[in-house]
Amino acid sequence: MSPASKKNPEETRKRLLKAAYEEIYLKGYQAASLSAILKGAGVTKGALYHHFPNKQALGYAVVEEVLQEEFSQSFLRFMFEKDDFVEGFQYALVKGEEIEGEDLVVKGCPLNNLIHEMSPIDEGFRTRLDGVLQWVLTTFTQAIRNAQKKGQVRQDVNAEETALFIFAAMEGCVGLSKNAQSMEIFGRCSKSLAHYVQMLRPS
Amino acid sequence: MSPASKKNPEETRKRLLKAAYEEIYLKGYQAASLSAILKGAGVTKGALYHHFPNKQALGYAVVEEVLQEEFSQSFLRFMFEKDDFVEGFQYALVKGEEIEGEDLVVKGCPLNNLIHEMSPIDEGFRTRLDGVLQWVLTTFTQAIRNAQKKGQVRQDVNAEETALFIFAAMEGCVGLSKNAQSMEIFGRCSKSLAHYVQMLRPS
């Protein structure tokens, strides 16, 4: 027998989280249907309400356990493959477009999606999303500060504000290309972004 | 008798559109409740389905008739108050934050919100939103080209790509400050953006 057919609470919990993540990623949290999630996970309602008290808790868990992980395993991982910040960022832009360009252009950034939908109407979501966001931003900030120490980035740039702006611009690029549903738009937009980052180098 | 109490189809139609816009702006299209819209408009379901065949058509009309207008009456109007592009853009950033900063920080950009929610799942929404977006982008592009003619912006910048990037970055700034729900974040983020636009000037 496959491990999935046997009783395996951790496994089914992960299946539920994964299915919920996919459904929410595409439809948004509010429009995400529990029955669709259950269908995707291959379990029934009893399993869901055994592991989670309600839909909200499931949504929160998706943010805390899936979203952050998904994020650090994609863009940030690529960025740190190079030990030069500027080079690494530009590499991550290309790599990100290459690996998950299809999802990125069609469904956008899962973090940004949830921010736009839930932040104004659910404080619990907002704080959790803010947690992920702050984590990403500090990672960016540290990377820039580190690059400054190595002389890869000008000393007069404010690392924190620059990290904020770079990430904002990146999310903006994703959003525009999502509407156009074309990777070409993302390429053109991220090209300007890469050019901006390039200007951070010492003259 | 007030004109509103008499039979006034155009008036009630506008009231419906306005109420729908507000509800969608806050909750999103999918989560927008028709009963809430009717309550906001002060009419009943009969009026709605007399003017619109269904919820989708109402949503489309909101994009076509309200969203575009709302957009051109706010940021773009401020931007063109100055006849210097760089100055005008920076002025519009400050002015936009000043006038509708509260809404901007809490509810974000109505165009960007709908793009994130609906573009992947409803082609009708996507094309209509793309129409508004393209209109905004061409307005930006023309403004930059015009500035280039006047010598306010360097000749070597690609007007189209720059317009794309600036708008993307702006939407990104709104998104981040929306999550933080603080105007201070928007200020810090838009400061970097203003600095970038400043660099478009001839050296």
Add this chain to the structure above:
DNA sequence: GATGATACATACCGGTTGGTATGGTGGCAA
């Protein structure tokens, strides 16, 4: 192997959703 707890599946519930069918009313042309 009996026992109790865990891990589900199934059936059901009230509430809300978008949508419809019907009925009434004011305005306008004949």
Add this chain to the structure above:
DNA sequence: TTGCCACCATACCAACCGGTATGTATCATC
């Protein structure tokens, strides 16, 4: 005055929503 139709209100509908109650199979433990 009489129709007539645009305009809108009211009542009602099936479908689906998130959530619950209950039953059952499987596990660990003694």
